[in-house]
Amino acid sequence: MTPTVENYALGHWLPGSGPQQELLDASTGDLIATANTEGMDFEAILDYGRRVGNSALRRMTFHERGRMIKALAFHLDAKKEQFYELSYRSGATRADSWIDIEGGIGNLFANASLRRKFPDKPFYVEGEPVGLSKGGTFMAQHLLVPKEGVAVHINAYNFPIWGMLEKIAVNLLAGMPAVVKPATPTAYLTEAVVREIIASGILPAGALQLVIGSGQGILDHVTYQDVVTFTGSAATGRKLRAHPRILAEAVPFNMEADSLNAAVLGPDAVPGTAEFDLFIKEVRKEMTAKCGQKCTAIRRAIVPAHLVEDVQIALGKALAQTTIGHPQAEGVRMGALAGRDQAARLREQIQLLAKNTPIVYGDLDHVEILGKERGAHAQKGAFISPIVLLNERPFEHLDSHEIEAFGPVVTLMPYHDLGEAVQLANLGKGSLVCSLATNDPRAAQDFVLGAATHHGRILILNQEMAKESTGHGSPLPQLIHGGPGRAGGGQEMGGMRGVEHFMQRVALQGSPSMITAITEVYQTGAKIIEHDKHPFQKYFEELEIGETYVTHKHTVTEADISNFANVSGDNFYAHVDATSLEGTLFTGRVAHGYYILSKAAGMFVDPRKGPVLLNYGLDECRFTKPVYPGTTIGVQLTVKEKIGQEKRDADDIAKGIVRWLVTVTDETRETVAVATILTMVKKKDQA
Structure with a gap:
């Protein structure tokens, strides 16, 4: 008996109820399977994806979603030979199938790794904060959250596996479920992969649904919270983009069309x-x-x-x-x-x-x-x-x-x-x-x-x-896949850009303290938290966003500048030769910026052994005001953001990265240097 390619929807494998379409071997013309092309309740399918799949994915963090995608990639990689056997029937050689099968699985791996560029949170704080007032009490910050809809992927026949996997890798990482509508001639390959995905139990219910056949009517039920992507001919893409529902709801539509x-x-x-x-x-x-x-x-x-x-x-x-x-x-x-x-x-x-x-x-x-x-x-x-x-x-x-x-x-x-x-x-x-x-x-x-x-x-x-x-x-x-004009104007993939396509960007406005509370990233000017215990003596879980340590003071001397020049070998004229300053910005010998940063570290570091494992690096640094001999500096060290790290294996130490805002001020309370440093901090819970 000839097998029938089935749909996976509403949590079940379902046959269609319309006319049968024969799917043939591209080399021999032999019948492979039949597909029913009609009879699906698209309104119910999309609603199920939103209610069940979206709510589950939105609760997960980027890191949890990324690990889920990684597990899926490993699972499919172990099953790939069965996909190769079936792929030959599409006319593809082993080398051709490698592009489709392992290219698609590789895309899962790549997007799983992309999780490290996002926080271990369900949302993403984008870009730099924007000051909106002179006094610093009113500011803005952009935030991205997963849309509350479903990604509808309408794919072409030429890459039935890669075409699906390269798209769902991105929407899953973003926190959105997908409904995949492959082209019918090679849908037997897409179905085989989806069967393995569902059987693995790795994705939450509703995260992935499969619709075989024409898909006629699926766009009638999309909303502005959904995203539609299309791969195929430019002519078909233009028709879909002009669908009344797409226009009425302003549904994001990403088109990647065949081009010359x-x-x-x-x-x-x-x-x-x-x-x-x-x-x-x-x-x-x-x-x-x-x-x-x-x-x-x-x-x-x-x-x-x-x-x-x-x-x-x-x-x-x-x-x-x-x-x-x-x-x-x-x-x-x-x-x-x-x-x-x-x-x-x-x-x-x-x-x-x-x-x-x-x-x-x-x-x-x-x-x-x-x-x-x-x-x-x-x-x-x-x-x-x-x-x-x-x-x-x-x-x-x-x-x-x-x-x-x-x-x-x-x-x-x-x-x-x-x-x-x-x-x-x-x-x-x-x-x-x-x-x-x-x-x-x-x-x-x-x-x-x-x-x-x-x-x-x-x-x-x-x-x-x-x-x-x-x-x-x-x-x-890692790069955008799309192009202007005939190519459709889309930008599939593209690393973080691709993920952002399935998220809603909102501009938050409010006080620094309120924006800090919402984003879980300390904003300059927000209320600080002070404790008696030095923050370097606290485990990762114990540190609070906004927790601040204020150091003792230090008066910079000419000896400090000379000693740093000798140790570092930095004998730039502004630091060592007071006779060469005519026509410059400086009124006297000026302290090295890196001396100020180094001295600041010496002032805020607690020398005792504690949960801090190492200095992980420096994200940004600015020297905003010259420091001359006689200037008295102080340092404020604030927990800016906490980023949990995954254990590499069972023997690895549970830890996270803490981003600290270092603010160096002089006796007039003006900022002379500001930097973001990173430390690796042990977790109290070593599970």
């Missing part, structure tokens, strides 16, 4: 240079990886006019080594498209392009394949030859900049100077990524400054970085 990404061969990258070879290698790789079905794949190869023939010959030789066939057949380097519907659509797009830009490599109607013994079939499967077209007049024949053939297809086009190369790259009206092969820094700068407005990411490809480069087509979780 370009690779540019720099003027200096002539045959025989490493950059020329790298350019050819990168274009071939982007054409054949995932059979060219990547939103970041190179669609336009822009090369110096006098090198068009050289590039055409070199690229043809590289593509001739690309064996095509069943992904599991020995020697196959390129598999099939995801299905026959995709292959039919691709041929239509190529035929449109070929009206004015002839095919100079490849055969649209014939392809030799390997793996017939495994059932691979040239007609029943979705195989196609790599295709190279030539647009000799790219400023006249604009189809190359408007029609995307979503497969192993690239169009060569010439330019006469770097300005023209920029113009051609920008004619794509916005793309996810562009690359430039050059070893000329000035050419690289000129190109970037001209093209940056039209691209989400620009890769400068040369010999120096080639061995470690992840390549033109690899989005990384």
Whole structure:
């Protein structure tokens, strides 16, 4: 009996109730499964996500969410071989599947590690405080909290695993649940991963739901607290973005659309240079990886006019080594498209392009394949030859900049100077990524400054970085994945930026004491807490935000300045030569700023052994007023923020990082130096 791909919603696995859609093996045409495309109660699904999943995730801290994502990554990594076996049926080779499977799991790991950039709290204090009054009693601070809705992810067919995992990693870290709607042709892969996620029991109930099929009507029930993301064609994305409910509720909509990404061969990258070879290698790789079905794949190869023939010959030789066939057949380097519907659509797009830009490599109607013994079939499967077209007049024949053939297809086009190369790259009206092969820094700068407005990411490809480069087509979780214009204007991922997309930013206004109480970060001017016991003798849990220690006083002498100059070797004229101060800001020998900071440390440190394990570092430091001999300084040490640390293993010491505000003042009570220092402090509870 043919299995049915099911939905996971409302805490249960549920079949749809609509017409059956057949999901076929991309290489053999054999039936894999069927999917029901209708019959889901989307209003109930979204409500369940908000009530159950959102409330559970919002209660967790960033660190708890991050550890949850890390555990999920380890779980899926242990199960990845079963995903590979299924992925072959989508036409993907082992290398193609690696991008989808381990790229997706790697994204979970990367976002799990990102937790360390956030506090161990359910909210995030963003940026610096803003003073709003002369007296310092009125201020503001930006705060981010998880939205109270659901992230609805509408994904494309080309990356059924990575497309889901790279999105949910971000919304889960932010504290929002997700409803994932994968494209139906490869939804069997998404379902397999979701089954493992649910079976693991790692995520709280309602944190992840899966909807297979058309998803028609799901957007009818979104609210302004939800977030919708879309990956796919620009045309479909524009329709969804204009949905009446999206507009009426002002629902955040992140669109990452397939775009006409370009690779540019720099003027200096002539045959025989490493950059020329790298350019050819990168274009071939982007054409054949995932059979060219990547939103970041190179669609336009822009090369110096006098090198068009050289590039055409070199690229043809590289593509001739690309064996095509069943992904599991020995020697196959390129598999099939995801299905026959995709292959039919691709041929239509190529035929449109070929009206004015002839095919100079490849055969649209014939392809030799390997793996017939495994059932691979040239007609029943979705195989196609790599295709190279030539647009000799790219400023006249604009189809190359408007029609995307979503497969192993690239169009060569010439330019006469770097300005023209920029113009051609920008004619794509916005793309996810562009690359430039050059070893000329000035050419690289000129190109970037001209093209940056039209691209989400620009890769400068040369010999120096080639061995470690992840390549033109690899989005990384630390960087934004999106682009302007045709690419949709979205910014998926991007480290902390991506997480913030699923949070609400609010500007808090109030007194320093009130903002301190709300944010759990001490604000200058807030009420302080003083105790008899030195704070360095307190465990991490015992310290309070705002707890302050006021030191004894010290009068700075010329001997202090001379001694510090001798010890440090810092003999800058302002510290040691009073005769050289004419025309400067100083009226006499001035104390070293680092002496003031060092002396402050000596004044506030308790020398006795206690819970403080070590000095962890310095976040910021400013010297705000010159200190001359005879100035009397005092120090105020205040607990600014506490950041719990995870134990690396069972034998590790339980500890946390304490950020201290160090304020050094003179006898007039004016601030002469301010810094934030960090210490590692032992926890009383060693569990």
